[in-house]
Structure formats: structure tokens, C-alpha cells
Amino acid sequence: xxxxxxxxxxxxxxxxxxxxxxxxxxxxxxxxxxxxxxxxxxxxxxxxxxxxxxxxxxxxxxxxxxxxx
Amino acid sequence: xxxxxxxxxxxxxxxxxxxxxxxxxxxxxxxxxxxxxxxxxxxxxxxxxxxxxxxxxxxxxxxxxxxxx
DNA sequence: TCGATAATATCCCAATTTGGGATATTTTTA
DNA sequence: TAAAAATATCCCAAATTGGGATATTATCGA
Numbered sequence: 682x683x684x685x686x687x688x689x690x691x692x693x694x695x696x697x698x699x700x701x702x703x704x705x706x707x708x709x710x711x712x713x714x715x716x717x718x719x720x721x722x723x724x725x726x727x728x729x730x731x732x733x734x735x736x737x738x739x740x741x742x743x744x745x746x747x748x749x750x
Numbered sequence: 751x752x753x754x755x756x757x758x759x760x761x762x763x764x765x766x767x768x769x770x771x772x773x774x775x776x777x778x779x780x781x782x783x784x785x786x787x788x789x790x791x792x793x794x795x796x797x798x799x800x801x802x803x804x805x806x807x808x809x810x811x812x813x814x815x816x817x818x819x
Numbered sequence: 820t821c822g823a824t825a826a827t828a829t830c831c832c833a834a835t836t837t838g839g840g841a842t843a844t845t846t847t848t849a
Numbered sequence: 850t851a852a853a854a855a856t857a858t859c860c861c862a863a864a865t866t867g868g869g870a871t872a873t874t875a876t877c878g879a
Contacts, residue, residue: 694855705839710857717837720865721787721808728810735805739790741797763826774868779828786866789836826875837864846855 683740685713687731702726752809754782756800771795 688698688709695709702709704723711717719727728735736742757767757778764778771778773792780786788796797804805811 695857696855706855707840707857708838710855711838714857716857718790720837725808725810734803735808735810736803739794739804741794741804764828765826775826776828776869777867779826780867783828785828789866821879822877823879824875824877826873828871828873830871831869833866833868835864835866837862837866839862840860842857842859844855844857846853848853849851 682712682715682719682727683733683738684709684727687727687733687738688713691731698730702730751781751784751788751796752802752807753778753796756796756802756807757782760800767799771799 688695693701695713696706699706699709702723708717712719724735724738728738731738734742757764762770764782765775768775768778771792777786781788793804793807797807800807803811
């Protein structure tokens with residue numbers, strides 16, 4: 682997940698992101714290190730929060746068929 | 751997940767999809783009914799298999815910022 | 820229409836994964 | 850360089866997972 686990159690770009694801490702998205706800081710940390718996967722609801726919440734596509738969030742933008750749908 | 755719709759359009763059974771994607775038929779059934787969520791690896795495997803974006807798979811195409819990234 | 824077969828859904832369960840509180844570690848700042 | 854902020858890790862109970870087995874439903878040919 683491109684979570685850390687997006688968060689840094691936005692210039693906020695894990696704690697602020699956690700509060701904004703209604704979850705725990707350590708949970709954010711785990712998503713960023715790839716230790717755990719967020720469920721779909723959370724995934725989409727992040728995409729909305731950073732105003733990016735889920736494909737981008739999942740580092741899938743280089744997929745040749747990305748723009749098909 | 752738009753799994754059932756994509757599978758139907760392709761004209762294949764849950765069993766064939768399961769075999770092609772190396773998993774169990776009942777697992778497919780659960781994803782289709784929304785009872786359970788596939789992990790990211792599986793999600794992306796489906797997207798590749800059906801040649802669609804993950805956003806589309808997650809029924810997120812109508813999101814206004816979909817094409818931002 | 821009915822019986823056979825294919826397709827899909829559900830039950831059960833052990834194993835894995837989850838998130839949160841607490842805390843340790845690392846980084847930043849004054 | 851001490852204090853504070855930021856991030857990572859430990860522990861654990863609870864939730865979620867996938868698979869085997871099987872039940873239910875749909876489809877089709879005789």
C-alpha cells in the first residue's frame with residue numbers, strides 16, 4: 682500500500698491519520714509496514730481520504746489495463 | 751465486489767474460476783455473496799483475471815476522483 | 820415431468836489474522 | 850542532549866479465514 686507515501690505527501694502523522702480515519706495509530710503503522718492488510722471498507726476510506734484510486738493505493742497504476750474501466 | 755457479474759459475463763462457473771485462480775469453489779461463493787473478503791493478493795488476481803481495475807472490482811467506478819491517478 | 824447432473828450456498832472447525840492497549844524504540848525538536 | 854513526538858512492536862482475546870463435506874438450488878435431457 683502506498684499509504685506512507687501519501688501520508689507523508691500530506692504532511693501528517695500516523696496519529697492524525699488514525700484519528701481522521703477513526704482507528705488506532707498502531708494499526709496505521711502495520712498497514713504501512715505491510716504487516717497487515719486493511720479490510721475493503723478501510724481501504725476505500727483511505728482512497729477517499731487521500732483522493733486517490735484504490736488501484737493507486739495498491740500500487741497498481743502501472744498495470745496496463747488500469748484505465749479499462 | 752463485482753465478481754459475480756464479471757464471472758457471468760465471461761460465462762464461467764464458480765468452479766472454473768476457482769480452479770483458474772487456484773482456490774476453492776466455496777470461497778468464490780462467499781466472495782460473491784459478500785460474506786467474506788478476499789485478501790489483496792486475491793483481489794488483484796481477480797482484477798488481472800478479468801482484466802479490470804481493482805476500483806471497478808470494488809464497484810468504485812462512479813467515484814468522481816477515480817481517474818485522478 | 821422427472822431424474823441426473825451441474826452449479827451454488829451453507830455448516831463446521833482449526834488455523835490464521837485482526838485491532839487495540841500498553842509500551843518500547845526511534846526520530847525530531849527546542 | 851533532554852524532552853517530546855512519531856513510529857514500531859508485544860501480547861492477547863476476538864474476529865475472520867479457507868477448506869472439506871454436504872445441503873440446496875438450478876439446469877438440462879429423456
